[in-house]
Amino acid sequence: LVQALRLSRPPPGSSRRLGAPAPRMSTVDVVDDPERPWLGRFVRAARAAASGEELLREPYLAFVSTPADLHGWRRHAALHDAVVSHRCSAEARAGSAVGSWGATLHEIRDADLFLGGEALAEGFREEILFSTDLEVAALSAEQVEDMVYLACVFHQSSFSFPGADGRRNDLIFPTICRANHSCAPNAVIVPCVGEPRLSALVAIRPIAAGEAIEICYFPTQYLLRSTAQRRSVLQRKFGFTCRCARCEAPLEAARRFALRCGGCAAPSLLGVCSAADGGDGDADVTRSLRCEACGGAPQDAAAASEALAEERAVEALLAPLEDPEDLDLPAP
Numbered sequence: 001l002v003q004a005l006r007l008s009r010p011p012p013g014s015s016r017r018l019g020a021p022a023p024r025m026s027t028v029d030v031v032d033d034p035e036r037p038w039l040g041r042f043v044r045a046a047r048a049a050a051s052g053e054e055l056l057r058e059p060y061l062a063f064v065s066t067p068a069d070l071h072g073w074r075r076h077a078a079l080h081d082a083v084v085s086h087r088c089s090a091e092a093r094a095g096s097a098v099g100s101w102g103a104t105l106h107e108i109r110d111a112d113l114f115l116g117g118e119a120l121a122e123g124f125r126e127e128i129l130f131s132t133d134l135e136v137a138a139l140s141a142e143q144v145e146d147m148v149y150l151a152c153v154f155h156q157s158s159f160s161f162p163g164a165d166g167r168r169n170d171l172i173f174p175t176i177c178r179a180n181h182s183c184a185p186n187a188v189i190v191p192c193v194g195e196p197r198l199s200a201l202v203a204i205r206p207i208a209a210g211e212a213i214e215i216c217y218f219p220t221q222y223l224l225r226s227t228a229q230r231r232s233v234l235q236r237k238f239g240f241t242c243r244c245a246r247c248e249a250p251l252e253a254a255r256r257f258a259l260r261c262g263g264c265a266a267p268s269l270l271g272v273c274s275a276a277d278g279g280d281g282d283a284d285v286t287r288s289l290r291c292e293a294c295g296g297a298p299q300d301a302a303a304a305s306e307a308l309a310e311e312r313a314v315e316a317l318l319a320p321l322e323d324p325e326d327l328d329l330p331a332p
Contacts, residue, residue: 027055028201028213030178038240040114042212043178049207055187059197061111061172062102063094064154068168073128073136073147079154079170080147083108094196095169102197103172105146108153111174115149116156120239124151156238159189159217176201181238182214183223183230184246189215214244226315227252250290257289257307263296269304271311 028043049055066078078098086099094101103111115121125148128136139147154170157177163169176189176199186207192198201213216223217238222230227247234242246253255271269289289298289308298304 027053028175030175039180041178042180043175043201044212045207045209048209049203051203051205053203055201055203055207055213056175057192057198057200058173058175060094060102060199061174062100062108062170063172064100064158064170065095065098065163065167066170067098068162068166073131073133076124076128076147076151077135079150080143083150084146095163095167098167105150108172109149111172113153113157113172113177115152116239120155121148121152124148124155171199173199179213179215181217181234181242182244182246183216183227183242184244185214185216186211187213187215224254225318226255229315229318251292255311257304259289259304259307260299261291261294261296262299263291264294265299266291266293266296268292269298271308 027046027049029046030041030043032041033039043056045055062083064079064082066075066082070078082098082100083105087104088094088097088099088101090101092101125144128139128144128147154172158170158172159177160168160170179187179201186205187201187203190200190202192200201215207213218233222233225233231242231247234240250272251270252272253270257269257271258267259269260267261269270292272288272290289304290296
C-alpha cells in the first residue's frame with residue numbers, strides 16, 4: 001500500500017508531477033448517503049477507473065499562506081485577515097507571501113463546503129470571544145462570525161503543508177476536498193506540471209463504478225502507524241474516529257510477521273488489531289497473531305511473544321512523534 005502511494009505521489013520538491021493532457025470529463029460524482037449523513041457530500045467514481053488513471057482535475061478554490069506559529073484566536077484572525085484584507089495578485093506566485101489567492105470570502109461560502117457542525121463552531125467562537133486581548137474587543141459581531149466560518153471550513157476542508165519563511169500554506173479545492181479519508185486510500189492528490197493552480201485526483205488501484213473516492217489526509221509515512229495511533233491523530237486533528245475498512249478490520253495487514261501458522265502452516269501471520277473496537281492511541285497495537293487464511297495461532301509461541309515485544313517497542317518510538325501535516329505536496 002505505502003509503496004503504491006510512493007509511486008503515485010511525488011516527494012516534496014520533486015519535479016516528477018502529473019503531466020498536462022487535454023481536458024477531459026470528470027469521472028467522479030458528488031453525492032450524499034442518507035444512511036451515513038456524517039460523511040457529508042462526498043465524491044464517488046462515476047465509472048470504473050484503472051490504477052494510475054486521472055479521476056478529476058481542478059484548480060484550487062483558495063490558497064492561503066499565514067504565519068505557522070500562530071494558535072487559537074490569533075490563527076483565526078490571521079486566516080480571516082489573509083482572505084479578506086490581503087488578497088494577492090494572480091501574477092504573484094501562490095504562497096510567496098502572507099495572503100490569499102483565488103476565491104473571496106463570499107465565493108468560499110458559495111461553495112457550500114463541510115463545516116464540521118455547531119460544536120466545532122462554538123469552540124472556535126469561544127476561543128475568539130473569551131480572549132483578553134484588546135484586539136478582540138474591537139471586532140464586530142460580523143467579523144467574529146466570519147472568523148468562525150473560515151476557521152471551520154479550513155479546519156475541515158483544507159489541506160495544509162509547510163510554506164517558505166516559516167509560513168503555513170492551506171489549499172481548498174471545490175471538489176477534491178470532498179474526498180473522504182481512508183487509511184487504505186484508493187486515490188492521491190497530485191499537482192499538475194506547468195499548471196500552478198491545478199491538482200488532480202489519481203487512482204492508485206482499480207476503482208469500481210459507484211465506489212467512494214478516498215484519500216489519506218496525511219503524508220504516506222503516516223500509514224505505517226498502528227490503527228490505534230492513526231485513529232488518535234485523526235481524532236485530535238479532525239475530531240472523528242476513523243471507520244475505514246482497514247481500521248475496522250480485526251487483522252492489520254501492515255503488521256505481518258514471518259512466523260508459521262500452527263494450523264495450516266502458512267508462512268506469515270497478521271497482527272490482531274486491539275483498536276478495532278475504537279480503542280485509543282495508548283492501547284497495545286498488537287496483542288496476538290493470527291493466520292489470515294485459517295485464523296490459526298503461531299506454531300512457535302515463544303517466537304511470537306518475542307515478535308510482539310519488538311512490535312511494542314517500535315510503536316513506543318512512534319507514539320511521541322508530532323502529528324503530521326496534511327500533505328507533502330510542494331508549493332505550486
